Amino acid sequence: DVKVTQSSRYLVKRTGEKVFLECVQDMDHENMFWYRQDPGLGLRLIYFSYDVKMKEKGDIPEGYSVSREKKERFSLILESASTNQTSMYLCASSFPGGEDIQYFGAGTRLSVL
């Protein structure tokens, strides 16, 4: 079974802190994605990556950056956390060129105080 692991289930940070959300997948997938999920807004794509060291902006990249130094790991970085970044963050991975089925981690619920 595909396993996508997010480093934290719950995280509480203070405004202005630098926050790292880590995601690791064990299926050698080229594609990885970061979403945020808010009530009434559904899933919104923040960043995605098709390969190591590659990254593409999604629909809402402002205030975020990403890092993909190894194929299995995709990190989301909040350079200076703000209260409006309080949300559920979901990481996913997929194998390219097929049916684009995405496999999700359990999510990280981030609260910025």
Added chain:
Amino acid sequence: SQQGEEDPQALSIQEGENATMNCSYKTSINNLQWYRQNSGRGLVHLILIRSNEREKHSGRLRVTLDTSKKSSSLLITASRAADTASYFCATDNYGGSQGNLIFGKGTKLSVKP
């Protein structure tokens, strides 16, 4: 950008009843997927239907696709309390970034025992 829109936003039924959720989308697709999300968890892929298919079954799940109306429905038969979750449709980004999916905002299903 959100392409799939689920209807209804929320659905409450009794155990044993059937649950039907609908999804509409705007542009051409290669395939359409349905995902399930238990409260506070990540999404799990349920079923995929290709654009040249009209109906697909998987256990108690039945998915239909009408590309002329740009709509799909997910039917869960003989529902159980364990089916309580949010259900999302997702379409591939036809002609756009490979591997990306566009998720709807979801239908929240509550199955009462």
